[in-house]
Amino acid sequence: MRVPERIRALASLLPEGCRCAADIGTDHGLLPILALKEGRAERCIACDLREGPLAAARRNAAAAGVSDRVDFRLADGLAGLSPGEADCIVIAGMGGETVAGILERGREAALTAGKLILSPQSQLSLVRRWLSDNGFRIAREDLLTEEGKTYLLLCAEPGEERLSEVQAAFGPRLLERRDGLLRGILKSKRDRLARILEKMPQESRRRADVLAEAALVREGLDAWSAGPKKTDENGPRPFDVM
Numbered sequence: 272m273r274v275p276e277r278i279r280a281l282a283s284l285l286p287e288g289c290r291c292a293a294d295i296g297t298d299h300g301l302l303p304i305l306a307l308k309e310g311r312a313e314r315c316i317a318c319d320l321r322e323g324p325l326a327a328a329r330r331n332a333a334a335a336g337v338s339d340r341v342d343f344r345l346a347d348g349l350a351g352l353s354p355g356e357a358d359c360i361v362i363a364g365m366g367g368e369t370v371a372g373i374l375e376r377g378r379e380a381a382l383t384a385g386k387l388i389l390s391p392q393s394q395l396s397l398v399r400r401w402l403s404d405n406g407f408r409i410a411r412e413d414l415l416t417e418e419g420k421t422y423l424l425l426c427a428e429p430g431e432e433r434l435s436e437v438q439a440a441f442g443p444r445l446l447e448r449r450d451g452l453l454r455g456i457l458k459s460k461r462d463r464l465a466r467i468l469e470k471m472p473q474e475s476r477r478r479a480d481v482l483a484e485a486a487l488v489r490e491g492l493d494a495w496s497a498g499p500k501k502t503d504e505n506g507p508r509p510f511d512v513m
Contacts, residue, residue: 274301274305275301275417276415276417277363277390277415277417277422277424278301278302278305279305280413280415280424281302281361281363281388281390281424282302282305282306282309282311283311284388284411284424284426285306285311285312285359285361285386285388286358286359286385286386289306289311289312289313289358289359290312290313290314290358291312291313291314291315291316291356291357291358291359292306292311292312292314292315292316292357292358292359292360292361293315293316293318293349293352293356293357293359293360293361293384294315294316294317294318294361295318295348295349295360295361295362295373296318296319296320296362296363296364296365297317297318297319297324297325297328298319298324298327298328298364299324299327299328299331300317300327300328300329300331300332300341300343301331302361302363303315303316303317303328303332303337303341304331304332304335304337304341307335307337307340307341308335308337312359313340314340314341314342315340315341315342316341316342316344316351316352316356316357317332317341317342317343317344318344318345318346318348318349318351318352319344319345319346320345320346320347320348321345322345325343325344325345328341328343329343347376348372348373348376348377349373349374349376349377349380349381350376350377352377352380353380354379354380354382354383355380355383356380357380357384358384358385358386359384359385359386359387359388360380360381360384360386360387360388361388361389362374362387362388362389362390362391363388363389363390364390364392365391365392366391366392366393366394367391367392367393367394367395367396367397367398368393368394368397369391370389370391370397370398371394371397371398371400371401374387374398374401374405375401378405381405382405382406382429385428385429386410386426386427386428387402387407387425387426387427387428388424388425388426389424389425389426389427390422390423390424390425391423391425392422395423395440395442396436396439396440398425399425399434399438399439399442399443400434400439402427402432403432403433403434403439406429406430406431407427407428407429407430407432408427408428408429408430408431408432409425409426409427409432409442409443409444410426410427410428410430410444411424411425411426411444412424412425412426412442412443412444412445412450414445414450414452414453414456416452421452421456423442425442436487436490437487437490437491437494438494440487440491441453441457441491441494441495446491446494446495446498447498447499448498448499449495449496449498449499450495453495454492454495457488457491457492457495458492460484460488461485461488461489461492464481464484464485464488465485467481468481468482468485
């Protein structure tokens with residue numbers, strides 16, 4: 272069974288000695304299977320909203336010989352978890368609005384987890400804002416490239432952290448360590464928005480929104496430049512996949 276590198280990267284972020292990891296939106300159960308086979312968790316809870324993927328996860332876990340250590344639950348988001356049941360919660364492969372909604376609806380279960388591992392695919396600022404507003408600190412952020420796509424992997428732990436608009440948009444840990452891949456993304460956005468503005472009529476109703484977005488990107492580049500430590504833009508990164 273081929274396991275995508277982003278799933279391997281997510282599993283690698285599980286804390287040492289993880290008692291119970293809950294994978295929300297488990298799909299085919301690849302992350303719980305990998306976590307158990309590599310000894311990264313003692314047991315796992317695999318939750319999915321749909322019976323089809325959950326049935327596939329059951330078959331895959333049986334084939335891998337780990338069924339006895341996985342609880343399979345048909346549930347919407349965190350509704351299948353009791354508070355404190357999982358000491359690590361993984362939510363990946365969904366839009367940021369969906370991830371933030373899952374966390375909000377399952378607030379009690381989220382707040383009693385020792386770590387949240389999140390990989391939203393859009394609207395990243397919504398997720399970072401939810402964490403900041405609900406007593407979590409972003410402990411780690413990494414960007415992973417796989418098959419031409421870029422993914423954010425984020426670890427959050429209980430703690431106080433207030434985020435600026437720029438930090439919420441582009442990531443406090445990515446900015447402060449001057450992540451090379453983030454800089455490339457920001458420069459591409461800056462250039463794309465400049466081309467849009469060049470062609471956009473002055474009277475366009477969208478012009479103010481594009482100008483505001485361009486200003487935020489420029490702030491992001493300024494914040495990146497002010498970061499304390501620079502990574503090698505062309506060198507190996509923790510989760511880069513060639």
